[in-house]
Amino acid sequence: MVELESAQLNVIFHALGDVTRRGMLSELSGGEKTVGQLAEPFDMSLAAASKHIKVLEKAGLIRREVRWRTRVCHLNPGPLASAHAWLREYERFWTGRLDALEQLLREEDAHNPASREGDDP
Numbered sequence: 001m002v003e004l005e006s007a008q009l010n011v012i013f014h015a016l017g018d019v020t021r022r023g024m025l026s027e028l029s030g031g032e033k034t035v036g037q038l039a040e041p042f043d044m045s046l047a048a049a050s051k052h053i054k055v056l057e058k059a060g061l062i063r064r065e066v067r068w069r070t071r072v073c074h075l076n077p078g079p080l081a082s083a084h085a086w087l088r089e090y091e092r093f094w095t096g097r098l099d100a101l102e103q104l105l106r107e108e109d110a111h112n113p114a115s116r117e118g119d120d121p
Helices: 002-016 019-028 035-042 046-058 078-111
Strands: 062-067 070-075
Touching (some): 002 019, 002 078, 019 070
């Protein structure tokens, strides 16, 4: 199960590793868009946009449907939750480290009265 999750996270982070794809996801957070609408802000061809969209689809971050001759894309936020959960572990790590640093600095200030605000050196 862990290997499957790891493989899926690799695909998600690969998709998120490109500024154009992150921009496309941002555009989709406002609602569905056609492939042409997704390509427009990036001044790219439909073929280039389609390649980015395929990477996002492979990661499960978007889904595409065909309406007549138009392809419409929708955001699928579920996989972002997996990535966020993974990142949250590192948030806890850094929060703990910063809390320890803050405590150390407070202790240092308590033992060194000259470093207190308003005191003359």
